[in-house]
Amino acid sequence: MKRGRKLNEESLRVLNVMREAGALSLYDFTAMYMKKEIPWDHRNIFLKLYNLKRSGYVQKKEKNNQSFFHLTPKGKLRAVRYLNLKRLKMKKWDRHWRVIVFDIPETISKWRHYLRNELRALGFYALQESVYIAPYPVTGELDQLLKEWNLRKYFRYLTVSEIDGEPLLKRVFGLK
Numbered sequence: 001m002k003r004g005r006k007l008n009e010e011s012l013r014v015l016n017v018m019r020e021a022g023a024l025s026l027y028d029f030t031a032m033y034m035k036k037e038i039p040w041d042h043r044n045i046f047l048k049l050y051n052l053k054r055s056g057y058v059q060k061k062e063k064n065n066q067s068f069f070h071l072t073p074k075g076k077l078r079a080v081r082y083l084n085l086k087r088l089k090m091k092k093w094d095r096h097w098r099v100i101v102f103d104i105p106e107t108i109s110k111w112r113h114y115l116r117n118e119l120r121a122l123g124f125y126a127l128q129e130s131v132y133i134a135p136y137p138v139t140g141e142l143d144q145l146l147k148e149w150n151l152r153k154y155f156r157y158l159t160v161s162e163i164d165g166e167p168l169l170k171r172v173f174g175l176k
Contacts, residue, residue: 007057007078010040014048015057015071019079023061023068076145081122093135093175099158100124100132104151111151125172133163135173 007015017038018024029045032038040048049069052058057075061068071079100119104112116129122142124132146152163169170176 007055010044011048011052012078013038014040014045014052015075015079018058018069018071019076023070025066025068027066073145073149076148077118080142080145081118093173095161096135097160097163097169098134098137099127099160099163100155101158102130102155104130104154108151111149115151125169133169135169135175 017032021028026042026046026049029038029040030042033041033045038045049058049060052075053060053069056072057078058069059072061070102112102115104115112130116126116132119132120126122134123136124134127133143152143157146155
């Protein structure tokens with residue numbers, strides 16, 4: 001896969017399977033295929049994992065003469081984005097807004113810029129540079145990633161029932 005190229009639906013599903021199961025070996029994937037838990041055979045899984053590894057979404061580690069594949073932080077975030085966007089499309093709005101507020105120090109400003117882009121990709125709308133809003137619940141997976149990256153202490157989540165400028169936000173998210 002070339003840099004910047006979008007992942008296809010099957011590769012995103014592989015990332016999601018890995019997110020749910022943790023580290024997996026080719027043997028684990030084969031067992032899942034035999035139980036009809038996943039639709040891809042050994043060869044297709046190998047090719048998908050190879051492409052995901054080349055793109056930086058998956059890393060391979062050897063243990064006891066067996067290869068295990070783990071999601072990288074980039075892969076975890078991509079899996080969360082995929083899962084969250086699927087959930088957003090399926091949910092009915094409960095008339096509450098989810099607001100994320102963060103204040104990331106200047107010493108780690110590269111994370112601030114990266115997370116702003118990722119929040120937009122997850123379907124959030126920027127109210128201000130460090131305040132984002134969405135009409136659906138924030139996923140626990142995002143919170144877990146923030147903890148793994150030691151960034152959770154800079155974030156606050158709010159659930160609000162009223163906000164000024166609501167007509168604009170409803171248009172932005174296509175709500176009635």
